[in-house]
Amino acid sequence: MPNLDTVIVRDVGLRDGLQSLARTVPTDIKLQWLDAAHAAGLRELEVGSFVPAHRMPQLADTAELVRHALGLPELRVSVLVPNLKGAEAALASGAHSLLVPLSASHAHSLANLRRPPDEVVVDIARIRDRRDATGSACRIEVGISTAFGCTLQGEVPPDEVLRLVRAVLDAGADAVGLADTVGFANPLQVQGLFEAAAREAGAPLACAHFHDTRGLGMANVYAAWLTGVRRFDACVGGIGGCPHAPGASGNVSTEDVAWLFASMGVPTGLDLQGLLDLRRRLGQWLAGETLHGSIARAGLPRTLTGG
Protein backbone atom coordinates (compact mmCIF):
# COMPACT_ATOMS: atom_id res chain seq x y z
CA MET A 1 0.00 0.00 0.00
CA PRO A 2 1.61 3.28 -1.09
CA ASN A 3 1.64 6.09 1.48
CA LEU A 4 -1.13 8.66 1.26
CA ASP A 5 1.07 11.66 2.01
CA THR A 6 -0.03 15.04 0.70
CA VAL A 7 0.45 15.57 -3.01
CA ILE A 8 1.44 18.99 -4.30
CA VAL A 9 0.01 20.09 -7.62
CA ARG A 10 2.01 22.87 -9.25
CA ASP A 11 -0.13 24.71 -11.78
CA VAL A 12 2.02 25.76 -14.74
CA GLY A 13 -0.73 27.36 -16.83
CA LEU A 14 0.72 30.87 -16.61
CA ARG A 15 3.93 29.51 -18.15
CA ASP A 16 3.48 26.24 -20.07
CA GLY A 17 -0.13 27.08 -20.91
CA LEU A 18 0.46 30.60 -22.16
CA GLN A 19 3.74 30.08 -23.98
CA SER A 20 2.04 27.83 -26.51
CA LEU A 21 -0.63 30.41 -27.35
CA ALA A 22 -0.12 33.14 -29.92
CA ARG A 23 -2.14 35.65 -27.91
CA THR A 24 -0.77 37.72 -25.04
CA VAL A 25 -2.97 37.76 -21.96
CA PRO A 26 -2.99 41.21 -20.28
CA THR A 27 -1.16 41.41 -16.96
CA ASP A 28 -4.25 42.42 -14.99
CA ILE A 29 -6.02 39.23 -16.17
CA LYS A 30 -3.00 37.15 -15.19
CA LEU A 31 -3.10 38.69 -11.72
CA GLN A 32 -6.76 37.74 -11.34
CA TRP A 33 -5.84 34.24 -12.55
CA LEU A 34 -3.06 34.05 -9.94
CA ASP A 35 -5.39 35.16 -7.17
CA ALA A 36 -8.09 32.69 -8.17
CA ALA A 37 -5.58 29.83 -8.39
CA HIS A 38 -4.33 30.66 -4.91
CA ALA A 39 -7.89 30.92 -3.60
CA ALA A 40 -8.62 27.45 -5.01
CA GLY A 41 -5.90 26.04 -2.78
CA LEU A 42 -2.94 25.91 -5.15
CA ARG A 43 0.22 26.48 -3.12
CA GLU A 44 2.77 26.29 -5.92
CA LEU A 45 2.51 28.12 -9.22
CA GLU A 46 4.86 28.53 -12.14
CA VAL A 47 4.05 32.11 -13.00
CA GLY A 48 6.27 32.71 -16.01
CA SER A 49 9.64 32.42 -17.61
CA PHE A 50 12.68 34.70 -17.60
CA VAL A 51 13.39 34.63 -21.32
CA PRO A 52 14.12 37.61 -23.57
CA ALA A 53 10.86 39.51 -24.12
CA HIS A 54 11.30 39.52 -27.88
CA ARG A 55 11.41 35.71 -27.89
CA MET A 56 8.29 35.23 -25.77
CA PRO A 57 6.30 38.45 -25.45
CA GLN A 58 3.45 36.50 -23.78
CA LEU A 59 5.64 36.12 -20.68
CA ALA A 60 7.34 39.53 -20.64
CA ASP A 61 5.58 40.50 -17.39
CA THR A 62 7.03 37.60 -15.38
CA ALA A 63 8.81 39.85 -12.84
CA GLU A 64 5.55 41.65 -12.09
CA LEU A 65 3.73 38.35 -11.62
CA VAL A 66 6.43 37.09 -9.25
CA ARG A 67 6.14 40.30 -7.23
CA HIS A 68 2.40 39.92 -6.90
CA ALA A 69 2.57 36.19 -6.18
CA LEU A 70 5.11 36.70 -3.38
CA GLY A 71 2.41 38.65 -1.54
CA LEU A 72 0.01 35.69 -1.45
CA PRO A 73 0.25 33.68 1.77
CA GLU A 74 1.89 30.24 1.74
CA LEU A 75 2.39 30.29 -2.02
CA ARG A 76 5.57 28.83 -3.52
CA VAL A 77 6.46 30.89 -6.56
CA SER A 78 8.28 29.15 -9.37
CA VAL A 79 9.68 30.44 -12.66
CA LEU A 80 11.31 28.80 -15.64
CA VAL A 81 14.76 29.93 -16.76
CA PRO A 82 16.55 28.77 -19.89
CA ASN A 83 20.08 29.77 -18.85
CA LEU A 84 22.31 31.62 -16.37
CA LYS A 85 21.04 35.03 -17.42
CA GLY A 86 17.46 33.95 -16.79
CA ALA A 87 18.52 32.44 -13.47
CA GLU A 88 20.03 35.76 -12.41
CA ALA A 89 16.73 37.46 -13.15
CA ALA A 90 14.95 34.75 -11.16
CA LEU A 91 17.29 35.17 -8.18
CA ALA A 92 16.75 38.94 -8.33
CA SER A 93 12.97 38.50 -8.49
CA GLY A 94 12.80 36.66 -5.19
CA ALA A 95 11.06 33.60 -6.65
CA HIS A 96 11.20 30.55 -4.38
CA SER A 97 12.18 28.11 -7.14
CA LEU A 98 13.70 28.28 -10.56
CA LEU A 99 13.22 25.49 -13.04
CA VAL A 100 15.87 24.77 -15.66
CA PRO A 101 14.59 22.64 -18.55
CA LEU A 102 17.01 20.13 -20.03
CA SER A 103 16.07 18.02 -23.04
CA ALA A 104 17.11 14.40 -22.86
CA SER A 105 16.65 14.35 -26.63
CA HIS A 106 19.76 15.75 -28.26
CA ALA A 107 17.73 16.91 -31.27
CA HIS A 108 15.13 18.65 -29.11
CA SER A 109 17.84 20.25 -27.00
CA LEU A 110 19.46 21.77 -30.08
CA ALA A 111 16.12 22.93 -31.50
CA ASN A 112 14.69 24.28 -28.26
CA LEU A 113 17.68 25.40 -26.18
CA ARG A 114 20.26 25.74 -29.00
CA ARG A 115 22.81 23.56 -27.29
CA PRO A 116 23.32 19.91 -26.37
CA PRO A 117 22.19 18.57 -22.98
CA ASP A 118 25.67 18.49 -21.48
CA GLU A 119 26.15 22.20 -22.02
CA VAL A 120 22.96 22.73 -20.02
CA VAL A 121 24.49 20.61 -17.26
CA VAL A 122 27.47 22.98 -17.21
CA ASP A 123 25.07 25.91 -16.96
CA ILE A 124 23.31 24.29 -14.02
CA ALA A 125 26.62 24.17 -12.13
CA ARG A 126 27.11 27.87 -12.89
CA ILE A 127 23.58 28.66 -11.70
CA ARG A 128 24.26 26.76 -8.50
CA ASP A 129 27.46 28.75 -7.92
CA ARG A 130 25.66 32.02 -8.54
CA ARG A 131 22.78 31.05 -6.25
CA ASP A 132 25.16 30.09 -3.45
CA ALA A 133 27.21 33.26 -3.96
CA THR A 134 24.13 35.46 -3.57
CA GLY A 135 23.05 33.65 -0.41
CA SER A 136 19.62 33.12 -1.95
CA ALA A 137 17.39 30.27 -0.74
CA CYS A 138 15.93 29.87 -4.23
CA ARG A 139 15.56 26.18 -5.03
CA ILE A 140 17.20 25.00 -8.25
CA GLU A 141 15.10 22.39 -9.96
CA VAL A 142 15.76 20.65 -13.26
CA GLY A 143 12.99 19.30 -15.46
CA ILE A 144 14.28 16.66 -17.85
CA SER A 145 12.04 17.09 -20.87
CA THR A 146 11.37 14.65 -23.74
CA ALA A 147 12.27 11.95 -21.20
CA PHE A 148 9.78 9.53 -22.76
CA GLY A 149 10.31 10.22 -26.43
CA CYS A 150 10.65 13.12 -28.81
CA THR A 151 8.80 14.22 -31.93
CA LEU A 152 12.12 15.14 -33.56
CA GLN A 153 14.38 12.31 -32.48
CA GLY A 154 11.84 9.55 -31.81
CA GLU A 155 13.06 7.22 -29.08
CA VAL A 156 15.06 8.66 -26.19
CA PRO A 157 17.21 5.97 -24.52
CA PRO A 158 16.30 5.52 -20.83
CA ASP A 159 20.01 5.20 -20.00
CA GLU A 160 20.59 8.69 -21.35
CA VAL A 161 17.80 10.02 -19.13
CA LEU A 162 19.31 8.29 -16.09
CA ARG A 163 22.78 9.60 -16.93
CA LEU A 164 21.36 13.13 -17.04
CA VAL A 165 19.49 12.69 -13.73
CA ARG A 166 22.83 11.83 -12.12
CA ALA A 167 24.66 14.62 -13.97
CA VAL A 168 22.31 17.44 -12.95
CA LEU A 169 22.33 16.32 -9.31
CA ASP A 170 26.12 16.18 -9.42
CA ALA A 171 26.10 19.67 -10.93
CA GLY A 172 24.25 20.98 -7.90
CA ALA A 173 20.54 20.86 -8.74
CA ASP A 174 18.42 20.65 -5.58
CA ALA A 175 15.70 18.61 -7.27
CA VAL A 176 14.99 16.86 -10.53
CA GLY A 177 11.85 15.77 -12.32
CA LEU A 178 10.91 14.08 -15.58
CA ALA A 179 8.64 15.53 -18.23
CA ASP A 180 6.72 13.91 -21.06
CA THR A 181 6.90 17.07 -23.13
CA VAL A 182 5.15 15.69 -26.20
CA GLY A 183 2.63 13.27 -24.71
CA PHE A 184 4.38 10.05 -25.77
CA ALA A 185 4.57 8.33 -22.40
CA ASN A 186 2.64 5.24 -21.35
CA PRO A 187 2.18 4.22 -17.71
CA LEU A 188 4.41 1.14 -17.84
CA GLN A 189 7.24 3.25 -19.24
CA VAL A 190 6.55 5.96 -16.65
CA GLN A 191 6.65 3.53 -13.77
CA GLY A 192 9.85 1.92 -15.02
CA LEU A 193 11.74 5.14 -15.72
CA PHE A 194 10.67 6.94 -12.54
CA GLU A 195 11.63 3.86 -10.50
CA ALA A 196 15.03 3.66 -12.16
CA ALA A 197 15.55 7.41 -11.75
CA ALA A 198 14.64 7.20 -8.05
CA ARG A 199 17.32 4.54 -7.61
CA GLU A 200 19.78 6.80 -9.42
CA ALA A 201 18.81 9.84 -7.34
CA GLY A 202 18.54 7.97 -4.05
CA ALA A 203 14.95 9.17 -3.51
CA PRO A 204 11.71 9.51 -5.48
CA LEU A 205 11.93 12.29 -8.05
CA ALA A 206 10.72 15.75 -7.12
CA CYS A 207 8.19 16.23 -9.90
CA ALA A 208 6.36 14.62 -12.82
CA HIS A 209 5.07 16.59 -15.79
CA PHE A 210 2.63 14.94 -18.20
CA HIS A 211 0.65 15.95 -21.23
CA ASP A 212 -2.60 14.19 -22.03
CA THR A 213 -2.11 14.10 -25.78
CA ARG A 214 -3.58 10.63 -26.28
CA GLY A 215 -5.62 10.05 -23.15
CA LEU A 216 -2.97 8.45 -20.94
CA GLY A 217 -2.31 11.49 -18.72
CA MET A 218 -4.15 10.26 -15.61
CA ALA A 219 -2.72 6.75 -15.97
CA ASN A 220 0.77 8.28 -16.16
CA VAL A 221 0.15 10.40 -13.06
CA TYR A 222 -0.96 7.29 -11.20
CA ALA A 223 2.06 5.30 -12.42
CA ALA A 224 4.49 8.02 -11.30
CA TRP A 225 2.68 8.31 -7.96
CA LEU A 226 3.24 4.57 -7.43
CA THR A 227 7.00 5.23 -7.60
CA GLY A 228 6.78 7.75 -4.76
CA VAL A 229 6.42 11.01 -6.71
CA ARG A 230 4.33 13.41 -4.64
CA ARG A 231 4.43 16.55 -6.81
CA PHE A 232 2.83 16.99 -10.23
CA ASP A 233 2.67 19.73 -12.83
CA ALA A 234 -0.74 20.46 -14.34
CA CYS A 235 -2.76 23.28 -15.93
CA VAL A 236 -6.32 24.28 -15.18
CA GLY A 237 -8.34 23.50 -18.32
CA GLY A 238 -5.59 21.25 -19.69
CA ILE A 239 -4.10 24.14 -21.67
CA GLY A 240 -0.59 23.97 -23.06
CA GLY A 241 -1.29 21.70 -26.00
CA CYS A 242 1.20 21.38 -28.78
CA PRO A 243 0.03 23.57 -31.66
CA HIS A 244 1.30 20.88 -34.08
CA ALA A 245 -1.16 18.24 -32.83
CA PRO A 246 -4.66 19.45 -33.71
CA GLY A 247 -7.34 18.18 -31.36
CA ALA A 248 -4.81 16.92 -28.88
CA SER A 249 -5.04 17.90 -25.23
CA GLY A 250 -2.30 19.81 -23.47
CA ASN A 251 -1.01 19.34 -19.96
CA VAL A 252 -2.98 17.10 -17.66
CA SER A 253 -5.69 19.31 -16.24
CA THR A 254 -5.27 20.49 -12.66
CA GLU A 255 -8.90 19.76 -11.83
CA ASP A 256 -8.64 16.17 -13.11
CA VAL A 257 -5.43 15.57 -11.15
CA ALA A 258 -7.14 17.07 -8.09
CA TRP A 259 -10.08 14.70 -8.67
CA LEU A 260 -7.81 11.67 -9.10
CA PHE A 261 -6.15 12.28 -5.73
CA ALA A 262 -9.38 13.29 -4.00
CA SER A 263 -10.99 10.03 -5.12
CA MET A 264 -7.97 8.09 -3.82
CA GLY A 265 -8.14 9.81 -0.43
CA VAL A 266 -4.83 11.62 -0.96
CA PRO A 267 -4.85 15.19 0.41
CA THR A 268 -3.91 18.02 -1.97
CA GLY A 269 -5.48 21.03 -0.25
CA LEU A 270 -7.25 21.83 -3.50
CA ASP A 271 -10.82 23.07 -3.74
CA LEU A 272 -12.34 21.31 -6.73
CA GLN A 273 -15.20 23.76 -7.09
CA GLY A 274 -12.76 26.65 -6.96
CA LEU A 275 -10.70 25.05 -9.74
CA LEU A 276 -13.82 24.58 -11.87
CA ASP A 277 -14.76 28.22 -11.29
CA LEU A 278 -11.28 29.31 -12.40
CA ARG A 279 -11.66 27.06 -15.44
CA ARG A 280 -14.86 28.85 -16.39
CA ARG A 281 -13.11 32.21 -16.13
CA LEU A 282 -10.18 30.88 -18.19
CA GLY A 283 -12.71 29.93 -20.85
CA GLN A 284 -13.70 33.61 -21.04
CA TRP A 285 -10.17 35.03 -20.85
CA LEU A 286 -8.92 32.60 -23.50
CA ALA A 287 -12.08 32.69 -25.63
CA GLY A 288 -11.55 30.58 -28.74
CA GLU A 289 -9.09 28.15 -27.12
CA THR A 290 -10.25 24.61 -26.43
CA LEU A 291 -10.17 23.62 -22.79
CA HIS A 292 -9.73 19.96 -21.90
CA GLY A 293 -10.40 17.66 -18.98
CA SER A 294 -13.00 15.14 -17.87
CA ILE A 295 -14.26 16.27 -14.49
CA ALA A 296 -15.50 19.58 -15.87
CA ARG A 297 -17.51 17.69 -18.49
CA ALA A 298 -18.96 15.09 -16.15
CA GLY A 299 -19.39 17.32 -13.11
CA LEU A 300 -18.39 16.62 -9.56
CA PRO A 301 -20.14 13.69 -7.92
CA ARG A 302 -22.95 14.67 -5.57
CA THR A 303 -21.01 13.30 -2.61
CA LEU A 304 -18.62 16.24 -3.02
CA THR A 305 -21.05 19.01 -3.90
CA GLY A 306 -23.79 18.09 -1.42
CA GLY A 307 -26.25 18.60 -4.31
Added chain:
Amino acid sequence: MPNLDTVIVRDVGLRDGLQSLARTVPTDIKLQWLDAAHAAGLRELEVGSFVPAHRMPQLADTAELVRHALGLPELRVSVLVPNLKGAEAALASGAHSLLVPLSASHAHSLANLRRPPDEVVVDIARIRDRRDATGSACRIEVGISTAFGCTLQGEVPPDEVLRLVRAVLDAGADAVGLADTVGFANPLQVQGLFEAAAREAGAPLACAHFHDTRGLGMANVYAAWLTGVRRFDACVGGIGGCPHAPGASGNVSTEDVAWLFASMGVPTGLDLQGLLDLRRRLGQWLAGETLHGSIARAGLPRTLTGG
Protein backbone atom coordinates in the same frame (compact mmCIF):
# COMPACT_ATOMS: atom_id res chain seq x y z
CA MET B 1 8.15 -6.02 -14.32
CA PRO B 2 4.66 -7.32 -15.15
CA ASN B 3 4.41 -9.92 -17.90
CA LEU B 4 3.55 -8.67 -21.38
CA ASP B 5 1.22 -11.54 -22.27
CA THR B 6 -1.50 -10.90 -24.81
CA VAL B 7 -4.43 -8.86 -23.58
CA ILE B 8 -7.93 -9.64 -24.81
CA VAL B 9 -10.29 -6.75 -25.33
CA ARG B 10 -13.94 -7.79 -25.36
CA ASP B 11 -16.03 -5.18 -27.11
CA VAL B 12 -19.42 -4.91 -25.40
CA GLY B 13 -20.86 -2.13 -27.56
CA LEU B 14 -23.61 -4.26 -29.07
CA ARG B 15 -24.85 -4.98 -25.54
CA ASP B 16 -23.73 -2.41 -22.94
CA GLY B 17 -23.52 0.33 -25.55
CA LEU B 18 -26.92 -0.25 -27.13
CA GLN B 19 -28.93 -1.06 -24.02
CA SER B 20 -28.42 2.47 -22.73
CA LEU B 21 -29.76 4.06 -25.92
CA ALA B 22 -33.44 4.67 -26.53
CA ARG B 23 -33.11 3.93 -30.26
CA THR B 24 -33.13 0.45 -31.76
CA VAL B 25 -30.37 -0.18 -34.29
CA PRO B 26 -31.60 -2.31 -37.23
CA THR B 27 -30.25 -5.85 -37.32
CA ASP B 28 -28.54 -5.40 -40.68
CA ILE B 29 -26.52 -2.50 -39.26
CA LYS B 30 -25.58 -4.57 -36.23
CA LEU B 31 -24.34 -7.31 -38.56
CA GLN B 32 -22.12 -4.82 -40.41
CA TRP B 33 -20.89 -3.61 -37.01
CA LEU B 34 -20.08 -7.20 -35.99
CA ASP B 35 -18.21 -7.86 -39.22
CA ALA B 36 -16.21 -4.64 -38.94
CA ALA B 37 -15.33 -5.32 -35.29
CA HIS B 38 -14.11 -8.78 -36.26
CA ALA B 39 -12.16 -7.35 -39.20
CA ALA B 40 -10.44 -4.89 -36.83
CA GLY B 41 -9.05 -7.83 -34.88
CA LEU B 42 -11.55 -8.16 -32.05
CA ARG B 43 -11.77 -11.82 -31.10
CA GLU B 44 -14.36 -11.57 -28.34
CA LEU B 45 -17.63 -9.70 -28.61
CA GLU B 46 -20.64 -9.40 -26.36
CA VAL B 47 -23.33 -9.33 -29.02
CA GLY B 48 -26.49 -8.94 -26.94
CA SER B 49 -28.53 -10.06 -24.01
CA PHE B 50 -31.16 -12.74 -23.60
CA VAL B 51 -33.75 -10.68 -21.79
CA PRO B 52 -37.50 -10.52 -22.56
CA ALA B 53 -37.94 -8.51 -25.76
CA HIS B 54 -40.53 -6.24 -24.17
CA ARG B 55 -38.01 -5.20 -21.52
CA MET B 56 -35.20 -4.42 -23.95
CA PRO B 57 -36.44 -4.23 -27.54
CA GLN B 58 -33.04 -2.88 -28.65
CA LEU B 59 -31.56 -6.35 -28.05
CA ALA B 60 -34.45 -8.53 -29.27
CA ASP B 61 -32.36 -9.82 -32.19
CA THR B 62 -29.63 -11.32 -29.98
CA ALA B 63 -30.16 -14.89 -31.23
CA GLU B 64 -29.70 -13.76 -34.82
CA LEU B 65 -26.52 -11.87 -33.92
CA VAL B 66 -25.12 -14.92 -32.14
CA ARG B 67 -25.88 -17.07 -35.21
CA HIS B 68 -24.05 -14.66 -37.48
CA ALA B 69 -21.13 -14.16 -35.10
CA LEU B 70 -20.59 -17.93 -34.76
CA GLY B 71 -19.73 -17.94 -38.46
CA LEU B 72 -16.83 -15.53 -38.06
CA PRO B 73 -13.46 -17.28 -37.65
CA GLU B 74 -11.75 -17.35 -34.23
CA LEU B 75 -14.41 -15.15 -32.65
CA ARG B 76 -15.55 -15.85 -29.09
CA VAL B 77 -19.22 -14.97 -28.86
CA SER B 78 -20.51 -13.78 -25.52
CA VAL B 79 -24.01 -12.85 -24.35
CA LEU B 80 -25.41 -11.43 -21.16
CA VAL B 81 -28.14 -13.31 -19.32
CA PRO B 82 -30.05 -12.04 -16.28
CA ASN B 83 -31.31 -15.42 -15.03
CA LEU B 84 -31.76 -19.15 -15.68
CA LYS B 85 -34.27 -18.57 -18.46
CA GLY B 86 -31.83 -16.30 -20.27
CA ALA B 87 -29.07 -18.82 -19.70
CA GLU B 88 -31.18 -21.54 -21.33
CA ALA B 89 -31.60 -19.31 -24.38
CA ALA B 90 -27.85 -18.67 -24.39
CA LEU B 91 -27.06 -22.39 -24.20
CA ALA B 92 -29.50 -23.04 -27.04
CA SER B 93 -27.95 -20.28 -29.13
CA GLY B 94 -24.51 -21.85 -29.14
CA ALA B 95 -22.76 -18.78 -27.69
CA HIS B 96 -19.29 -19.53 -26.30
CA SER B 97 -19.78 -17.60 -23.07
CA LEU B 98 -22.65 -16.34 -21.02
CA LEU B 99 -22.20 -13.52 -18.58
CA VAL B 100 -24.36 -13.29 -15.47
CA PRO B 101 -24.33 -9.85 -13.84
CA LEU B 102 -24.47 -9.75 -10.07
CA SER B 103 -24.64 -6.44 -8.21
CA ALA B 104 -22.47 -6.20 -5.12
CA SER B 105 -24.70 -3.31 -4.09
CA HIS B 106 -27.82 -4.71 -2.45
CA ALA B 107 -29.82 -1.64 -3.51
CA HIS B 108 -28.66 -1.87 -7.13
CA SER B 109 -29.35 -5.60 -7.19
CA LEU B 110 -32.95 -5.05 -6.11
CA ALA B 111 -33.45 -2.18 -8.57
CA ASN B 112 -31.76 -3.82 -11.53
CA LEU B 113 -32.23 -7.57 -11.07
CA ARG B 114 -35.21 -7.46 -8.67
CA ARG B 115 -33.55 -9.73 -6.11
CA PRO B 116 -30.69 -9.62 -3.61
CA PRO B 117 -27.19 -10.76 -4.63
CA ASP B 118 -27.42 -14.10 -2.84
CA GLU B 119 -30.45 -15.14 -4.86
CA VAL B 120 -28.38 -14.52 -7.97
CA VAL B 121 -25.72 -16.81 -6.51
CA VAL B 122 -28.34 -19.53 -6.19
CA ASP B 123 -29.30 -18.93 -9.81
CA ILE B 124 -25.68 -19.30 -10.88
CA ALA B 125 -25.57 -22.77 -9.30
CA ARG B 126 -28.72 -23.65 -11.25
CA ILE B 127 -27.21 -22.32 -14.45
CA ARG B 128 -24.12 -24.42 -13.84
CA ASP B 129 -26.25 -27.55 -13.32
CA ARG B 130 -28.20 -26.85 -16.49
CA ARG B 131 -25.03 -26.20 -18.50
CA ASP B 132 -23.43 -29.44 -17.27
CA ALA B 133 -26.63 -31.39 -17.92
CA THR B 134 -26.75 -30.24 -21.54
CA GLY B 135 -23.09 -31.13 -22.09
CA SER B 136 -22.50 -27.60 -23.44
CA ALA B 137 -18.99 -26.09 -23.35
CA CYS B 138 -20.44 -22.62 -22.84
CA ARG B 139 -18.35 -20.75 -20.29
CA ILE B 140 -20.23 -19.31 -17.32
CA GLU B 141 -18.81 -15.98 -16.32
CA VAL B 142 -20.00 -13.66 -13.57
CA GLY B 143 -19.51 -9.91 -13.67
CA ILE B 144 -19.74 -8.37 -10.23
CA SER B 145 -21.17 -4.94 -10.92
CA THR B 146 -21.15 -1.82 -8.72
CA ALA B 147 -18.01 -3.37 -7.17
CA PHE B 148 -16.48 0.08 -6.59
CA GLY B 149 -19.52 2.03 -5.45
CA CYS B 150 -23.13 2.56 -6.39
CA THR B 151 -25.23 5.59 -7.24
CA LEU B 152 -28.11 4.20 -5.16
CA GLN B 153 -26.30 2.79 -2.15
CA GLY B 154 -23.09 4.85 -2.14
CA GLU B 155 -20.21 2.85 -0.73
CA VAL B 156 -20.02 -0.88 -1.41
CA PRO B 157 -17.92 -2.66 1.24
CA PRO B 158 -14.90 -4.44 -0.32
CA ASP B 159 -15.49 -7.39 2.01
CA GLU B 160 -18.92 -7.89 0.48
CA VAL B 161 -17.37 -7.93 -3.00
CA LEU B 162 -14.80 -10.50 -1.90
CA ARG B 163 -17.47 -12.64 -0.25
CA LEU B 164 -19.41 -12.64 -3.53
CA VAL B 165 -16.29 -13.52 -5.58
CA ARG B 166 -15.89 -16.60 -3.40
CA ALA B 167 -19.61 -17.38 -3.47
CA VAL B 168 -20.01 -17.33 -7.25
CA LEU B 169 -16.92 -19.50 -7.75
CA ASP B 170 -18.26 -21.94 -5.15
CA ALA B 171 -21.58 -21.91 -7.00
CA GLY B 172 -19.83 -23.10 -10.15
CA ALA B 173 -18.96 -20.00 -12.19
CA ASP B 174 -16.01 -20.67 -14.50
CA ALA B 175 -14.73 -17.10 -14.29
CA VAL B 176 -15.40 -13.89 -12.43
CA GLY B 177 -14.69 -10.25 -13.11
CA LEU B 178 -15.32 -6.90 -11.43
CA ALA B 179 -17.19 -4.00 -12.99
CA ASP B 180 -17.24 -0.31 -12.14
CA THR B 181 -20.75 0.05 -13.45
CA VAL B 182 -21.20 3.72 -12.59
CA GLY B 183 -17.69 5.10 -13.08
CA PHE B 184 -16.85 5.61 -9.40
CA ALA B 185 -13.57 3.68 -9.27
CA ASN B 186 -10.12 5.17 -8.78
CA PRO B 187 -6.92 3.31 -9.64
CA LEU B 188 -5.74 2.80 -6.07
CA GLN B 189 -9.09 1.24 -5.18
CA VAL B 190 -8.99 -0.85 -8.37
CA GLN B 191 -5.52 -2.17 -7.66
CA GLY B 192 -6.40 -3.00 -4.06
CA LEU B 193 -9.70 -4.74 -4.78
CA PHE B 194 -8.46 -6.71 -7.81
CA GLU B 195 -5.43 -7.85 -5.79
CA ALA B 196 -7.59 -8.94 -2.88
CA ALA B 197 -10.03 -10.66 -5.25
CA ALA B 198 -7.18 -12.51 -6.96
CA ARG B 199 -6.07 -13.83 -3.56
CA GLU B 200 -9.66 -14.91 -2.89
CA ALA B 201 -10.00 -16.58 -6.29
CA GLY B 202 -6.51 -18.07 -6.35
CA ALA B 203 -5.68 -16.37 -9.67
CA PRO B 204 -6.01 -12.95 -11.31
CA LEU B 205 -9.63 -12.19 -12.18
CA ALA B 206 -10.91 -13.00 -15.65
CA CYS B 207 -12.11 -9.55 -16.64
CA ALA B 208 -12.26 -5.87 -15.71
CA HIS B 209 -15.04 -3.57 -16.85
CA PHE B 210 -14.62 0.19 -16.48
CA HIS B 211 -16.54 3.29 -17.39
CA ASP B 212 -14.69 6.54 -18.03
CA THR B 213 -17.24 8.78 -16.36
CA ARG B 214 -14.68 11.13 -14.77
CA GLY B 215 -11.56 10.53 -16.79
CA LEU B 216 -10.00 7.73 -14.75
CA GLY B 217 -10.84 4.89 -17.16
CA MET B 218 -7.35 4.36 -18.57
CA ALA B 219 -5.73 4.68 -15.15
CA ASN B 220 -8.14 2.02 -13.87
CA VAL B 221 -7.35 -0.30 -16.78
CA TYR B 222 -3.64 0.08 -16.02
CA ALA B 223 -4.18 -0.52 -12.30
CA ALA B 224 -6.17 -3.72 -12.97
CA TRP B 225 -3.55 -4.87 -15.48
CA LEU B 226 -0.88 -4.50 -12.76
CA THR B 227 -2.80 -7.10 -10.72
CA GLY B 228 -2.60 -9.62 -13.57
CA VAL B 229 -5.91 -9.01 -15.33
CA ARG B 230 -5.45 -9.71 -19.04
CA ARG B 231 -8.99 -9.23 -20.36
CA PHE B 232 -10.91 -5.97 -20.50
CA ASP B 233 -14.38 -4.89 -21.57
CA ALA B 234 -14.61 -1.79 -23.74
CA CYS B 235 -16.82 -0.17 -26.40
CA VAL B 236 -15.72 1.42 -29.65
CA GLY B 237 -16.48 5.14 -29.35
CA GLY B 238 -16.85 4.87 -25.57
CA ILE B 239 -20.60 4.38 -25.86
CA GLY B 240 -22.66 3.01 -23.00
CA GLY B 241 -22.77 6.13 -20.87
CA CYS B 242 -25.26 6.45 -18.09
CA PRO B 243 -28.19 8.56 -19.33
CA HIS B 244 -28.39 10.11 -15.85
CA ALA B 245 -24.92 11.71 -16.08
CA PRO B 246 -25.06 14.33 -18.84
CA GLY B 247 -21.72 14.90 -20.54
CA ALA B 248 -20.17 11.87 -18.93
CA SER B 249 -18.39 9.26 -21.02
CA GLY B 250 -19.53 5.67 -21.15
CA ASN B 251 -17.39 2.55 -21.20
CA VAL B 252 -13.68 2.96 -21.76
CA SER B 253 -13.27 3.17 -25.51
CA THR B 254 -11.90 0.12 -27.28
CA GLU B 255 -9.58 2.20 -29.42
CA ASP B 256 -8.08 3.94 -26.36
CA VAL B 257 -7.56 0.64 -24.56
CA ALA B 258 -5.98 -0.74 -27.74
CA TRP B 259 -3.71 2.32 -27.83
CA LEU B 260 -2.75 1.98 -24.16
CA PHE B 261 -1.59 -1.59 -24.66
CA ALA B 262 0.03 -0.92 -28.04
CA SER B 263 2.07 1.88 -26.48
CA MET B 264 3.12 -0.45 -23.66
CA GLY B 265 4.22 -3.14 -26.12
CA VAL B 266 1.47 -5.53 -25.01
CA PRO B 267 -0.05 -7.51 -27.92
CA THR B 268 -3.83 -7.35 -28.42
CA GLY B 269 -4.18 -8.34 -32.07
CA LEU B 270 -6.19 -5.18 -32.64
CA ASP B 271 -5.88 -2.99 -35.71
CA LEU B 272 -6.08 0.58 -34.45
CA GLN B 273 -6.93 2.05 -37.84
CA GLY B 274 -9.68 -0.55 -38.28
CA LEU B 275 -11.14 0.43 -34.90
CA LEU B 276 -11.06 4.11 -35.84
CA ASP B 277 -12.82 3.28 -39.14
CA LEU B 278 -15.53 1.39 -37.24
CA ARG B 279 -15.83 4.36 -34.90
CA ARG B 280 -16.50 6.64 -37.86
CA ARG B 281 -19.23 4.31 -39.11
CA LEU B 282 -20.70 4.13 -35.59
CA GLY B 283 -20.87 7.91 -35.66
CA GLN B 284 -23.13 7.64 -38.72
CA TRP B 285 -25.22 4.71 -37.48
CA LEU B 286 -25.75 6.39 -34.10
CA ALA B 287 -26.06 9.93 -35.46
CA GLY B 288 -26.83 12.30 -32.61
CA GLU B 289 -25.04 10.25 -29.95
CA THR B 290 -21.78 11.62 -28.52
CA LEU B 291 -18.79 9.37 -29.07
CA HIS B 292 -15.92 9.54 -26.60
CA GLY B 293 -12.24 8.69 -26.49
CA SER B 294 -8.89 10.40 -26.83
CA ILE B 295 -7.00 8.62 -29.58
CA ALA B 296 -9.68 9.43 -32.17
CA ARG B 297 -9.38 13.11 -31.27
CA ALA B 298 -5.58 13.26 -31.26
CA GLY B 299 -4.96 10.85 -34.10
CA LEU B 300 -2.56 7.95 -34.20
CA PRO B 301 1.11 8.88 -33.90
CA ARG B 302 2.99 8.89 -37.17
CA THR B 303 5.11 5.98 -36.02
CA LEU B 304 2.01 3.78 -36.35
CA THR B 305 0.46 5.18 -39.51
CA GLY B 306 3.67 5.61 -41.49
CA GLY B 307 2.38 9.11 -42.38
